[in-house]
Amino acid sequence: MARAPRITVVEDEEALCLLLRYNLEAEGYLVETITRGDEAEIALRETVPDLLVLDWMLPGLSGIELCRRLRARRETGILPIIMLTARGEESERVRGLATGADDYMIKPFSTPELLARIRAMLRRVNPSLLLNVLSFSDLKLDREQHRVYRKERELKLGPMEFRLLEFLMQSPGRVFSRGQLLDNVWGPDIYVDDRTVDVHVGRLRKAINIGRSIDLIRTVRGAGYSFG
Amino acid sequence: MARAPRITVVEDEEALCLLLRYNLEAEGYLVETITRGDEAEIALRETVPDLLVLDWMLPGLSGIELCRRLRARRETGILPIIMLTARGEESERVRGLATGADDYMIKPFSTPELLARIRAMLRRVNPSLLLNVLSFSDLKLDREQHRVYRKERELKLGPMEFRLLEFLMQSPGRVFSRGQLLDNVWGPDIYVDDRTVDVHVGRLRKAINIGRSIDLIRTVRGAGYSFG
DNA sequence: TTTTTGCTGTCATGTAACTGTCATCCAGCT
DNA sequence: AGCTGGATGACAGTTACATGACAGCAAAAA
Numbered sequence: 001m002a003r004a005p006r007i008t009v010v011e012d013e014e015a016l017c018l019l020l021r022y023n024l025e026a027e028g029y030l031v032e033t034i035t036r037g038d039e040a041e042i043a044l045r046e047t048v049p050d051l052l053v054l055d056w057m058l059p060g061l062s063g064i065e066l067c068r069r070l071r072a073r074r075e076t077g078i079l080p081i082i083m084l085t086a087r088g089e090e091s092e093r094v095r096g097l098a099t100g101a102d103d104y105m106i107k108p109f110s111t112p113e114l115l116a117r118i119r120a121m122l123r124r125v126n127p128s129l130l131l132n133v134l135s136f137s138d139l140k141l142d143r144e145q146h147r148v149y150r151k152e153r154e155l156k157l158g159p160m161e162f163r164l165l166e167f168l169m170q171s172p173g174r175v176f177s178r179g180q181l182l183d184n185v186w187g188p189d190i191y192v193d194d195r196t197v198d199v200h201v202g203r204l205r206k207a208i209n210i211g212r213s214i215d216l217i218r219t220v221r222g223a224g225y226s227f228g
Numbered sequence: 229m230a231r232a233p234r235i236t237v238v239e240d241e242e243a244l245c246l247l248l249r250y251n252l253e254a255e256g257y258l259v260e261t262i263t264r265g266d267e268a269e270i271a272l273r274e275t276v277p278d279l280l281v282l283d284w285m286l287p288g289l290s291g292i293e294l295c296r297r298l299r300a301r302r303e304t305g306i307l308p309i310i311m312l313t314a315r316g317e318e319s320e321r322v323r324g325l326a327t328g329a330d331d332y333m334i335k336p337f338s339t340p341e342l343l344a345r346i347r348a349m350l351r352r353v354n355p356s357l358l359l360n361v362l363s364f365s366d367l368k369l370d371r372e373q374h375r376v377y378r379k380e381r382e383l384k385l386g387p388m389e390f391r392l393l394e395f396l397m398q399s400p401g402r403v404f405s406r407g408q409l410l411d412n413v414w415g416p417d418i419y420v421d422d423r424t425v426d427v428h429v430g431r432l433r434k435a436i437n438i439g440r441s442i443d444l445i446r447t448v449r450g451a452g453y454s455f456g
Numbered sequence: 457t458t459t460t461t462g463c464t465g466t467c468a469t470g471t472a473a474c475t476g477t478c479a480t481c482c483a484g485c486t
Numbered sequence: 487a488g489c490t491g492g493a494t495g496a497c498a499g500t501t502a503c504a505t506g507a508c509a510g511c512a513a514a515a516a
Contacts, residue, residue: 120330121330124306127305174373175372192466193465195466200464220374221474221503222387222502223387226374386473423478424475426494427493427494428476430493430494434494449485449490450491
């Protein structure tokens, strides 16, 4: 499997939490589990995962309300959400979707089906997440082999440079602020200077723009960086 | 929603086709119905709707195969697809999703539920476009990519010009005083001369009115500026 | 163990781009 | 015309980014 997409599970039943974590990690995802709705809202303000599995009933803040609030924010407006509902009444199903969940599962549900839905949804939102080889122009990044090529010629990247490039290549053209890059590439709990990003982008540039190649990384003054 | 979303229904049962067309049109969608899989493939090469309702079993070309082919093409790679399946065996469900459908309904299904799912899915697809790209006439501003185009030609804007244009484009036609612009674009705690706005509007004008294009920014004497 | 090598984060410096102000010119209104 | 408010070019101060240098680590090699 490709580089792990991040999935956050918000579910108060301890047993189900463990089951989901076990299965999702077996599929190769990076999993974060949260048991309370209000805690989830705070956590999601920090970092946005690639997909959210959300229980309908939660202590602190109900799943449906959390969903509504997430949809109202730009950062999480299109975050894929799969809702877990206890009862299968149709009125509730419809309400769940109408609130902005992208899909729902009725408990008890089959784990393989949930995994299939997650895969389908991730592919729809950002196909790059599930690809093993990202390429753009004459640059190719192989996640499995941890190798990068520019025009058939292999490049030598440090670990940080590789991860930075990988992340940027997942959303070509999109501009990320230094804060976003630190969160997503360095990790949410790492506190380093914003300007460190500049240095690494510089190193990455030097590494991938061998010879006279055009610069594949764009600096957006006052905003951040983007690939392509 | 600005324009009526287009929905294509591919279904061979005449009665179901009529029922769906009737209900979807009542909701305000533009509906096209096709009864054969191979015909659908040809039609979808011409125009891509906003959403596709696709029967599992079809004459000419099966729904699952059509789905697979659509996913392979760039234009229809992320076209939202709701699959209609006759039997509800889980293996088939999973197969449907794994092929790339975004959702499915098991026949016989409840019409309100289908409508709710369509609504939810369109909201997810359309706002994502609407959220990130502002456009007016031949001017296009992409927030995510931080790029601005006039007639396919990319413009070079400074950070302030970009933010100013972004703000103005959010409410086309509305007039903002210099004070309002300072508050909203510069920030509430920034104290600069009112006349600074004039200069930036001037710079923005110069940047977006390349050549002989008509001026997209309107000066309202004694009141302020507006876009469009 | 010590030595070497490679990677990372911070800092200092240089530079190019951006910003705010002002003076001057111009257009619209009475 | 005369007045008022807006447009514009010039300019200096400031900001944000690029880059080279370097020390602290950690892993690999000797």
